[in-house]
Amino acid sequence: MVAKRVDAGDADLTEIRRLAAAAGYDVVGELTQTRTEDAAFMFGEGKVATLRDRVLAADADCVVVDNDLGPYQTFNVGGVLPEGVAVVDRFTLILEIFGQRANTRKAQLQVELAELRYELPRAEAKASLAKRDERPGFMGLGEYDESVERDIKRQISEIRDELSSIAKKEQARREQRRDSGFDLVALAGYTNAGKSTLMRRLAAELDVDENEGRHPDLDRTAESQDMLFTTLGTTTRRAAMDRRDVLLTDTVGFIADLPHWLVESFESTLDSVYRADLVLLVVDASESVETMREKLVTSHDTLYERAEAPIVTVFNKVDRLAPGELADKQAALSGLAPNSVAVSARTGAGVAELRDRVEAELPDWERERLLLPVSDEAMSLVSWVYDHAHVDEESYADDHVAVSFEARPSVVAKARAKAAEVTPAQ
Numbered sequence: 001m002v003a004k005r006v007d008a009g010d011a012d013l014t015e016i017r018r019l020a021a022a023a024g025y026d027v028v029g030e031l032t033q034t035r036t037e038d039a040a041f042m043f044g045e046g047k048v049a050t051l052r053d054r055v056l057a058a059d060a061d062c063v064v065v066d067n068d069l070g071p072y073q074t075f076n077v078g079g080v081l082p083e084g085v086a087v088v089d090r091f092t093l094i095l096e097i098f099g100q101r102a103n104t105r106k107a108q109l110q111v112e113l114a115e116l117r118y119e120l121p122r123a124e125a126k127a128s129l130a131k132r133d134e135r136p137g138f139m140g141l142g143e144y145d146e147s148v149e150r151d152i153k154r155q156i157s158e159i160r161d162e163l164s165s166i167a168k169k170e171q172a173r174r175e176q177r178r179d180s181g182f183d184l185v186a187l188a189g190y191t192n193a194g195k196s197t198l199m200r201r202l203a204a205e206l207d208v209d210e211n212e213g214r215h216p217d218l219d220r221t222a223e224s225q226d227m228l229f230t231t232l233g234t235t236t237r238r239a240a241m242d243r244r245d246v247l248l249t250d251t252v253g254f255i256a257d258l259p260h261w262l263v264e265s266f267e268s269t270l271d272s273v274y275r276a277d278l279v280l281l282v283v284d285a286s287e288s289v290e291t292m293r294e295k296l297v298t299s300h301d302t303l304y305e306r307a308e309a310p311i312v313t314v315f316n317k318v319d320r321l322a323p324g325e326l327a328d329k330q331a332a333l334s335g336l337a338p339n340s341v342a343v344s345a346r347t348g349a350g351v352a353e354l355r356d357r358v359e360a361e362l363p364d365w366e367r368e369r370l371l372l373p374v375s376d377e378a379m380s381l382v383s384w385v386y387d388h389a390h391v392d393e394e395s396y397a398d399d400h401v402a403v404s405f406e407a408r409p410s411v412v413a414k415a416r417a418k419a420a421e422v423t424p425a426q
């Protein structure tokens with residue numbers, strides 16, 4: 001049973017229904033209320049009685065409340081509901097989904113961190129309550145709760161340490177990939193925007209990701225599901241481009257109204273977005289202009305603050321639009337998404353234009369021509385250049401080899417340094 005209270009207007013249950021479905025629940029009924037928050041029950045007390053009746057009639061096992069329930073409210077609502085019926089709020093529901101899908105060490109750590117951060121203020125509240133009730137001469141509960149609190153804090157700091165060492169390894173791997181001549185492009189956007197579908201469109205056959213663990217999204221034949229948070233970990237694949245070697249990374253989608261502790265817990269998953277050379281911000285263009293606007297604003301808040309790379313907005317699902325609708329939406333949102341690219345990841349429409357756009361937006365490469373005396377060292381440098389750059393021409397004359405190529409500035413600098421060390425043939 002899903003339930004939601006709003007201060008004014010009509011409560012929209014679309015998203016909470018989809019979240020519940022993503023967590024594996026079968027939604028059998030709903031309840032909404034428009035009124036100010038009740039301190040004890042969130043809903044009005046009469047409404048909670050109605051909720052109880054509906055739960056009984058539908059034989060539901062769980063009530064999912066799309067509001068930020070305090071511990072006290074959770075307890076009170078649970079007390080009115082039939083025995084054994086669980087009360088879950090939006091955040092615990094999201095944590096449940098993440099917990100189910102966490103299939104790498106990193107994802108598991110992030111879920112654990114989020115859970116601990118959720119518990120911490122509750123443990124703190126309990127400890128200070130217990131302390132107040134402590135009477136002299138008794139071994140008060142306060143001591144016990146304080147140790148629980150300390151324990152949570154210790155676990156949080158251990159998980160943070162482990163996550164930061166994973167983050168360091170990932171950063172080193174990104175640098176290694178850049179040194180090998182790859183540009184790193186990341187897909188970002190709300191959950192269900194079509195990131196994974198687009199990834200499969202852009203991807204070449206070659207799968208480069210030995211280390212990130214198998215992910216169902218890697219499977220070319222895998223159908224994207226119309227479900228929230230299909231992708232939780234990151235997946236990286238080589239993209240098929242004309243000129244540049246691009247590695248594309250798909251990652252967890254954004255979602256509205258997440259508390260900061262939850263977002264922060266998943267921060268390191270978004271590192272691949274923050275540290276990319278280019279970000280493709282995918283939006284579902286079949287949604288209303290209002291929804292698109294809200295999502296664009298939130299995405300920009302998240303990205304502009306942290307991302308170092310240029311951002312290209314991709315309007316996806318254009319196959320679902322009526323004639324003229326795309327132009328209207330692009331015009332209405334031109335302030336937030338100037339020069340957006342329109343595609344259908346499903347049909348492939350616009351994907352060629354997107355490829356061109358990616359190549360145009362990637363940081364410029366430099367041209368260089370090296371003239372080397374022919375030697376073994378020189379030949380191994382030439383083959384290094386082939387591995388890390390795009391060679392335009394290689395020619396031999398008078399015991400010299402000339403190689404002209406294009407590469408990212410750091411690669412050009414490295415090639416020059418190596419060339420300076422090449423000793424002339426005897």
Ligand SMILES: Nc1nc2c(ncn2[C@@H]2O[C@H](COP(=O)(O)OP(=O)(O)OP(=O)(O)O)[C@@H](O)[C@H]2O)c(=O)[nH]1
Pocket residue numbers: 190191192193194195196197198224225226227228229230231232251252253254316317318319320343344345346347
């Ligand atoms: N009609 C249409 N549907 C699309 C298109 N692209 C994706 N979809 C559908 O949208 C749903 C979500 O697609 P995904 O690619 O899983 O979305 P995602 O952004 O990876 O979602 P998360 O992994 O949950 O963040 C699926 O049902 C897709 O089949 C498109 O261009 N047109």
Ligand SMILES: [Mg+2]
Pocket residue numbers: 195196197217230231250251
């Ligand atoms: Mg996905």
